[in-house]
Amino acid sequence: MTLITALLALGVLALLFGALLGYSAIRFKVESDPLVEQIDDILPQTQCGQCGYPGCRPYAEAIANGDDINKCPPGGEATIKKLAELMGVEAKPLNAAQEPAVKRVAFIREDECIGCTKCIQACPVDAILGASKLMHTVIAEECTGCDLCVEPCPVDCIDMIPIPVTPERWKWDLQAIPVKLVE
Amino acid sequence: MPSLFQQIQAGALWDFHGGVHPPVRKTQTSSKPIANLPLPDRLYLPVRQHIGVAGQLSITTGERVLKGQALTFADNSMVVPVHAPTSGTIIAITEHTSPHPSALPETVIVLEPDGADEWRPRQPLNIVSCDNQTILERIQDNGIAGMGGAGFPTHLKAGMSQPVDYLIINAVECEPYISADDALMQEAPTTIVKGIDILCKLLNPKAVLIGIEDDKPIAIAALKAACSQREHYYVREVPVKYPSGGEKQLIQLLTNKEVPAGRRPADIGIVMQNVGTAFAVAQAVLDDHPLISRIVTVTGETLVHPQNVHALIGTPVAALLDFCGFQAEQRQKVIMGGPMMGFTLPDLSVPVVKTTNCILAPTATELPDAGPELDCIRCSSCADACPATLLPQQLLWYSKAKDHDKLQEYNLADCIECGACAYVCPSEIPLVQYYRIAKADIREQQREALKAEQAKARFEARNARLEAEKQARLARNQQLAAAREQAQQQSGATNAVADALTRIKTKQAEHAAEKTREQILAEREQKKQQARDYQAQKAASAKQDEPTQGALSADDSSATKNAAVAAAIARAKAKKEQAALTADTATTNASDTEQPGNSEAIDPRQAAVAAAIARAKAKKEQAALTTDTATTNASDTEQPGNNEAIDPRQAAVAAAIARAKARKATAKLEGEE
Ligand code: SF4
Numbered sequence: 001m002t003l004i005t006a007l008l009a010l011g012v013l014a015l016l017f018g019a020l021l022g023y024s025a026i027r028f029k030v031e032s033d034p035l036v037e038q039i040d041d042i043l044p045q046t047q048c049g050q051c052g053y054p055g056c057r058p059y060a061e062a063i064a065n066g067d068d069i070n071k072c073p074p075g076g077e078a079t080i081k082k083l084a085e086l087m088g089v090e091a092k093p094l095n096a097a098q099e100p101a102v103k104r105v106a107f108i109r110e111d112e113c114i115g116c117t118k119c120i121q122a123c124p125v126d127a128i129l130g131a132s133k134l135m136h137t138v139i140a141e142e143c144t145g146c147d148l149c150v151e152p153c154p155v156d157c158i159d160m161i162p163i164p165v166t167p168e169r170w171k172w173d174l175q176a177i178p179v180k181l182v183e
Numbered sequence: 184m185p186s187l188f189q190q191i192q193a194g195a196l197w198d199f200h201g202g203v204h205p206p207v208r209k210t211q212t213s214s215k216p217i218a219n220l221p222l223p224d225r226l227y228l229p230v231r232q233h234i235g236v237a238g239q240l241s242i243t244t245g246e247r248v249l250k251g252q253a254l255t256f257a258d259n260s261m262v263v264p265v266h267a268p269t270s271g272t273i274i275a276i277t278e279h280t281s282p283h284p285s286a287l288p289e290t291v292i293v294l295e296p297d298g299a300d301e302w303r304p305r306q307p308l309n310i311v312s313c314d315n316q317t318i319l320e321r322i323q324d325n326g327i328a329g330m331g332g333a334g335f336p337t338h339l340k341a342g343m344s345q346p347v348d349y350l351i352i353n354a355v356e357c358e359p360y361i362s363a364d365d366a367l368m369q370e371a372p373t374t375i376v377k378g379i380d381i382l383c384k385l386l387n388p389k390a391v392l393i394g395i396e397d398d399k400p401i402a403i404a405a406l407k408a409a410c411s412q413r414e415h416y417y418v419r420e421v422p423v424k425y426p427s428g429g430e431k432q433l434i435q436l437l438t439n440k441e442v443p444a445g446r447r448p449a450d451i452g453i454v455m456q457n458v459g460t461a462f463a464v465a466q467a468v469l470d471d472h473p474l475i476s477r478i479v480t481v482t483g484e485t486l487v488h489p490q491n492v493h494a495l496i497g498t499p500v501a502a503l504l505d506f507c508g509f510q511a512e513q514r515q516k517v518i519m520g521g522p523m524m525g526f527t528l529p530d531l532s533v534p535v536v537k538t539t540n541c542i543l544a545p546t547a548t549e550l551p552d553a554g555p556e557l558d559c560i561r562c563s564s565c566a567d568a569c570p571a572t573l574l575p576q577q578l579l580w581y582s583k584a585k586d587h588d589k590l591q592e593y594n595l596a597d598c599i600e601c602g603a604c605a606y607v608c609p610s611e612i613p614l615v616q617y618y619r620i621a622k623a624d625i626r627e628q629q630r631e632a633l634k635a636e637q638a639k640a641r642f643e644a645r646n647a648r649l650e651a652e653k654q655a656r657l658a659r660n661q662q663l664a665a666a667r668e669q670a671q672q673q674s675g676a677t678n679a680v681a682d683a684l685t686r687i688k689t690k691q692a693e694h695a696a697e698k699t700r701e702q703i704l705a706e707r708e709q710k711k712q713q714a715r716d717y718q719a720q721k722a723a724s725a726k727q728d729e730p731t732q733g734a735l736s737a738d739d740s741s742a743t744k745n746a747a748v749a750a751a752i753a754r755a756k757a758k759k760e761q762a763a764l765t766a767d768t769a770t771t772n773a774s775d776t777e778q779p780g781n782s783e784a785i786d787p788r789q790a791a792v793a794a795a796i797a798r799a800k801a802k803k804e805q806a807a808l809t810t811d812t813a814t815t816n817a818s819d820t821e822q823p824g825n826n827e828a829i830d831p832r833q834a835a836v837a838a839a840i841a842r843a844k845a846r847k848a849t850a851k852l853e854g855e856e
């Protein structure tokens with residue numbers, strides 16, 4: 001008899017708590033960013049297409065659908081690590097075919113530019129200024145270094161220049177003060 | 184319980200967490216008079232010597248400049264100009280090793296002194312009669328930036344709009360070896376106090392606290408004497424401990440206030456200025472003397488005469504060392520700044536700048552190289568020593584792992600890079616270097632994140648723009664198509680083809696009408712001729728051969744009949760022809776009216792093509808038709824009249840002509856078909 005009472009009591013309790021949990025799962029649902037948004041936020045937004053997709057967002061969608069996380073050269077190791085964390089998968093090295101690039105900006109040799117506007121059409125972030133038959137130039141601050149404008153230029157007057165290191169951007173080297181005070 | 188202000192007035196001092204006591208080694212230089220350096224051959228003046236942005240160049244290569252002349256000018260408040268330290272010629276504006284641990288090249292103005300030391304005209308200000316704005320402008324224009332080490336533009340700090348409770352003058356000078364401020368206080372206490380007066384006028388604080396380490400008795404005495412007339416100036420002696428000269432540490436020492444993490448002292452009503460800055464402010468405002476020289480401690484055991492020197496900004500370090508009897512050792516290192524926070528110089532052509540307070544050339548036994556780095560033994564000495572109450576060993580761990588989130592969680596940003604932790608570490612781990620690398624990484628990452636955000640925004644804006652343009656184009660096309668259709672409906676025709684056809688028809692009619700008139704004329708002519716011929720023939724045949732006439736007339740009547748039949752056939756054919764044409768047109772019409780419904784986008788093109796085809800067809804047919812119609816018309820108009828009015832002969836001729844024409848037309852039609 002006691003056994004049955006105990007079982008009944010437990011069963012009722014289980015049902016109760018189950019209902020409570022079920023209710024709160026619906027009532028207090030946590031709104032999270034859609035996965036694609038989160039992935040897109042991690043990607044460097046260079047829009048270079050080196051991942052094989054036409055821009056960062058399409059690649060984010062592809063990752064959300066199960067594509068590899070190691071296809072973004074501008075993002076490099078750091079991005080892969082973050083993606084691995086987000087997706088709960090193993091971080092892998094960057095795709096062998098794609099090596100992490102040095103940060104670069106496009107530079108138009110302005111006296112050679114014929115003003116064909118082809119580069120403007122290619123630039124995914126509108127970082128090129130110019131008008132038809134007039135000289136074009138790159139807004140270096142806005143250029144993501146994606147390379148996309150180099151190919152379309154009919155007179156090959158666009159160079160990709162590595163961003164120079166300035167004292168502000170300089171990363172300390174460990175041996176800068178190799179000294180020790182003695183008493 | 185006395186209030187904070189009362190406690191401060193009573194001379195209370197507090198303490199801060201941690202700190203270390205390295206050997207100070209200041210006596211070699213602090214008791215000697217400040218020496219004057221001979222004029223160097225070249226002065227290298229970096230255009231940016233402060234925190235902020237470089238000014239715009241106001242001189243060109245080859246120009247002669249006077250002492251104190253501004254070489255750059257300020258176009259915004261983050262700019263502090265640089266000035267010519269002596270008169271001479273600008274011989275180059277070029278890249279030169281920067282006085283920065285990275286030793287990366289920076290833009291410098293190279294000045295060749297001419298030895299005349301000729302001043303530009305100077306206009307000293309009377310601070311009683313001029314307003315704060317003028318004074319602040321003067322401070323900025325004379326290139327004053329914090330001389331304690333960071334080089335923050337002084338006019339920004341002194342022009343603060345927040346109410347200020349305490350102005351703290353930092354004369355602690357806690358780093359070993361350095362005695363430049365000490366020497367300055369011994370030499371020019373009254374000027375310093377005048378500078379403090381100016382800062383007081385600008386900031387209006389409740390009290391001025393001057394913090395000095397208690398190992399500088401002469402400087403303390405000198406300052407106390409100079410301040411004796413000022414009621415709310417308090418000279419406070421703080422015990423020797425490194426880094427009591429740190430901004431947040433000194434605030435805690437003197438006021439027991441803590442600056443919250445990530446905030447500035449101004450947020451709690453405190454402004455701190457270096458004692459050297461106060462001196463420079465006095466010079467700039469009262470003498471119109473820009474910041475063109477400073478006191479530098481040149482010390483270390485490799486020097487015969489370690490001492491403080493007045494060095495012009497831009498003097499190469501080598502000139503200072505040579506002046507003090509530098510005897511380089513093997514693998515000699517020269518440090519700019521003190522042993523705790525300074526950095527080794529890659530070469531000795533690096534110039535003295537506004538923030539350079541010490542050049543240290545130690546022997547290898549004096550400051551040996553750090554030993555090999557060992558593993559952290561978790562002794563927590565570093566945490567005990569950290570004046571910012573951080574956990575250096577945790578920071579080290581996360582710096583090595585590049586875990587930036589954790590670093591932020593452990594307040595890496597609050598690390599003042601004092602080096603106390605590295606100093607006490609038994610494993611000789613260069614902790615500060617790890618933090619500096621991590622900080623640079625974090626800064627870089629933040630920059631990247633910002634850039635990525637911008638790029639994304641621009642990318643999305645561009646996509647939106649392209650999409651909008653596409654939509655606009657589509658809408659315009661649709662609108663045009665609709666307008667065209669409407670116009671057609673208004674004109675009664677359904678479309679271009681119908682239009683073309685009606686045009687063709689009217690043309691045909693016109694053509695036919697013309698032809699008819701011509702033909703009629705021609706035929707009249709012909710008939711007259713025929714009539715004349717006939718008369719002549721008749722006369723002739725009447726004379727010669729009577730019976731032939733009967734045969735001829737019989738022949739004639741059959742010919743008339745034949746002609747009528749032929750004409751009828753021709754008419755019927757022409758009718759058929761026309762029926763076919765209308766049917767054709769109808770189909771074209773039908774297909775045409777269908778097409779716009781099918782796809783509106785391509786409609787105009789298709790319609791145009793269809794119209795062109797239809798036009799071509801219609802033209803061909805027209806050619807055929809014209810002849811046909813003409814014949815029909817001709818026969819139509821002629822025959823009734825002919826039959827009745829004109830004699831059968833004439834009718835026969837006309838019919839023959841009509842027949843011939845009709846035959847031609849049919850032949851043509853058949854050929855076409
Ligand atoms: S300017 Fe060239 S390299 Fe720079 S973002 Fe545009 S397309 Fe890419």
Ligand code: SF4
Pocket residue numbers: 108112113114115116117118119120130136152153154155156157158
């Ligand atoms: S593609 Fe080359 S030539 Fe054409 S506008 Fe751009 S830079 Fe000038």
Ligand code: SF4
Pocket residue numbers: 565568569570571572573574575597598599600601602603604605614615618
């Ligand atoms: S360097 Fe940073 S972590 Fe080390 S003791 Fe100084 S403030 Fe603390």
Ligand code: SF4
Pocket residue numbers: 558559560561562563564565566575576579604607608609610611612614
């Ligand atoms: S002092 Fe050095 S060994 Fe000790 S806990 Fe800190 S980092 Fe580790």
